[in-house]
Amino acid sequence: MRLFDKEKIYLFDGSKGFMLQKYGLEKGLLAESYNINNPDIVKRIHTEYCDAGSDIIQTNTLCANKLVLRRHGLENSHDEINSQGIKLAKESVNGRDILVAASIGPISEMLQPSGSLTFNEAYNIFQDQIKACSEADIINFETFTDLKEMRIAYLANKESVNLPVICNMTFEKNNMTLMGHSPRICSGILKKMGADVVGVNCSNGPEKIGEIMQEIALFEDFTCVKPNAGVPHYVDGIAYYSQSEQAFCHYSDELLKYNIGITGGCCGTTPEYIKDMNYVKQRKRSVTIPVDKKRYIFSQYAYVDLDNPYETMNFYIEDKDIMANIDAAYDINEEKCDVYIINYKGKDADFIFELVYHLQDVLRKPFIFNINHNQSLKSALRAYCGIAATNVMLQNEYGSVNLI
Numbered sequence: 001m002r003l004f005d006k007e008k009i010y011l012f013d014g015s016k017g018f019m020l021q022k023y024g025l026e027k028g029l030l031a032e033s034y035n036i037n038n039p040d041i042v043k044r045i046h047t048e049y050c051d052a053g054s055d056i057i058q059t060n061t062l063c064a065n066k067l068v069l070r071r072h073g074l075e076n077s078h079d080e081i082n083s084q085g086i087k088l089a090k091e092s093v094n095g096r097d098i099l100v101a102a103s104i105g106p107i108s109e110m111l112q113p114s115g116s117l118t119f120n121e122a123y124n125i126f127q128d129q130i131k132a133c134s135e136a137d138i139i140n141f142e143t144f145t146d147l148k149e150m151r152i153a154y155l156a157n158k159e160s161v162n163l164p165v166i167c168n169m170t171f172e173k174n175n176m177t178l179m180g181h182s183p184r185i186c187s188g189i190l191k192k193m194g195a196d197v198v199g200v201n202c203s204n205g206p207e208k209i210g211e212i213m214q215e216i217a218l219f220e221d222f223t224c225v226k227p228n229a230g231v232p233h234y235v236d237g238i239a240y241y242s243q244s245e246q247a248f249c250h251y252s253d254e255l256l257k258y259n260i261g262i263t264g265g266c267c268g269t270t271p272e273y274i275k276d277m278n279y280v281k282q283r284k285r286s287v288t289i290p291v292d293k294k295r296y297i298f299s300q301y302a303y304v305d306l307d308n309p310y311e312t313m314n315f316y317i318e319d320k321d322i323m324a325n326i327d328a329a330y331d332i333n334e335e336k337c338d339v340y341i342i343n344y345k346g347k348d349a350d351f352i353f354e355l356v357y358h359l360q361d362v363l364r365k366p367f368i369f370n371i372n373h374n375q376s377l378k379s380a381l382r383a384y385c386g387i388a389a390t391n392v393m394l395q396n397e398y399g400s401v402n403l404i
Contacts, residue, residue, distance in 0.1 A: 003099060003138060003164055004197075004261060006222055009280045012264025013049035013057045014273050016103070018241075020045065020060075022270075027238065030072045032064040035084040042085075046092030052271035053278040056262065057092065058103040058140050059085040065129045067107050082132035090135070101140040101166065102133035104153065111148055113361055114179070119152060119383065126156035134161045142168040142201045142226070145178035147186050147300055148385045154193060155382075166224050166262070168201040171212050181300055183215035189298050191219045192387045192399035199224025202266045205231055205243055206251035213258035217289040222261035227252070229268030241268025245276045252277065257288050297339070297366040297401055298387040304338050304366050306389060306401060313337035315363065317344040322355050329362040339389075342380070343370045349379040357383040368403065 004010060020031050023041045034042050042060050049057050064082050069075045082102075089100040107125055109117045130139065130153075139157055144150040150167055157165055167190045171177055177186070183200070190198045198220045203209050206227040216223050230243025252263055263280055265273050295306045304310050313335055317325055340363045344352055352371070356379075360367070368389040371377040381388060381398040389401045 004222065006261060007285055009256070009260060009283055009285050010055040010262045011053055011274060011277060011281055012224070012226055012262055013052075013054040014265035014269030014271065015267050016045060016058070016060050016062070018268055019048075019270060021238075030063065030068070030074065032060055032062070032069075032081050032085070033072065033074060035060055035064075035081045035088060036077060039084065039088055043088045043092050046089050048271040049274060050092055050094075050096060050098055052275040053281070054098060054264070054274055055281070056099045056101050056138070056264070057089055058101040058142075059089045059133070059136065060103070061085040061129070061133060062103045062105040062142070063108065065104075065107050065125050067109055067125055078128065079132045082129055083135070086133055086135045099137040101138045102130075102136035102163075103140050103142060104129055104133065105141075105143045106145065106149055111146060111152075113358060119357055122149060122152045123156050126153045127160050130157050130161050130163075134163070136163060138164045138166065138196075140166045140168065142166075143170045144168070145170050147177065147179065147181040147189065150186075150190065151193065151385050154190065154195060158194070164196045166197040166199060167195045168199045168224060168226065170202040171200065171209070173204065175212050175215075183212045184218055185298060185300060185303065187216045187219040188296060188303060189300075189385070189387055189399070192296075192298070194399065197222055197224050197262065199226070199262065201226035202228055204228060206248060206255055210255060210258070213255055213260070214289065217259040218292050221259050221287045221291045223259045224262040225252070225255055225258075225260055226264045226266045227255075228266050229273065232268065239267065243268070245273045248273055249276050249279075253280070256280065256283065259287050259289050261285065295401060296387065297368070297389045299360065299364055299366045300385050301364045302338075302366060306403075310338035311336065312339045312341050312368070314341045314343055317342070317346070317352070317355065320346070320348060320351050322351070322358065325355055326358060326362060329359055333362050333364070337365060339366050339368055341368045341370055344376060344380070345372070347373040347376055349373075349375045352376045353379040353383045356380045360384055360386065
């Protein structure tokens with residue numbers, strides 16, 4: 001960790017969108033457009049959070065990716081909106097010891113196979129925004145409901161600007177992401193990939209996410225939490241939050257036992273909430289949930305301890321027909337096993353990338369890759385939204401575990 005003292009608790013800011021609505025943002029207008037059309041208002045909000053005691057403020061760039069901007073006729077302003085977002089936040093800091101986090105959210109288009117967005121399309125969209133935000137101190141990936149998409153965003157940063165990252169997932173009332181990923185799986189995969197901080201934002205009020213944070217803490221000793229100001233009620237499609245600052249602080253205080261290193265607010269919270277939370281910075285931080293350091297491998301939906309007995313099933317990739325291999329996977333996906341051994345003797349790195357990317361949604365147990373061709377193995381690991389084991393010695397490529 002390059003930026004955070006793990007003995008301290010850091011205070012994030014609160015909602016940007018809620019504050020922009022307070023200062024006149026109309027329904028249907030893209031909040032990020034204010035960076036170039038109403039910069040004084042954006043700067044005013046940042047300054048209010050700085051004055052309230054935030055140690056970290058995030059930029060007004062959550063939805064400023066090319067796909068969203070295109071829908072609002074702002075694609076040609078992509079770089080300006082993002083770089084101006086960083087500039088306004090830094091000007092608001094005005095020399096104080098406050099970090100600027102580039103806020104980057106989901107693309108708002110579903111990835112294959114649920115949608116049409118490909119891995120490479122998502123990667124390029126994220127990388128363009130990350131590069132435009134390169135003057136930030138840190139990146140806050142937030143409000144992600146798909147672990148696959150979060151992983152792609154993480155790689156897009158690591159393989160370009162390589163800023164420190166906070167990876168904040170968002171969970172539904174059933175404590176799972178919209179795409180069916182558990183907090184434990186999200187935390188385990190993202191930490192083993194190399195994320196600096198893993199946490200949760202949005203996802204209901206602070207009184208309802210203790211179980212989620214407890215699972216995140218199993219693999220993260222410096223968690224981040226940014227809950228909403230309670231459960232919203234809606235009027236004409238607009239969310240309103242009624243939880244008081246005092247209640248929010250009370251419930252947020254209860255979350256500190258889950259290895260919290262960074263705390264703040266999300267939807268419905270204002271500088272007044274952050275001001276009332278300043279007391280947390282005087283608390284001595286402790287790790288109350290020991291991090292599980294067993295030798296796990298993960299799929300998006302399951303994980304296995306390699307040092308305990310587990311049942312395997314071989315899957316042999318026989319030809320270069322992706323659909324034929326997917327059909328073969330459907331034939332065995334209900335068979336009892338803990339781990340699939342993916343056997344590939346070929347040398348087509350592009351083919352194995354595409355196959356693994358789709359195969360993992362059929363065969364949902366963790367993978368061991370039995371692939372001897374180095375580039376094909378790396379392509380398989382890159383495509384795999386999990387932590388796989390390999391039969392050759394690699395330098396922890398994509399978080400992989402060596403069986404040798």
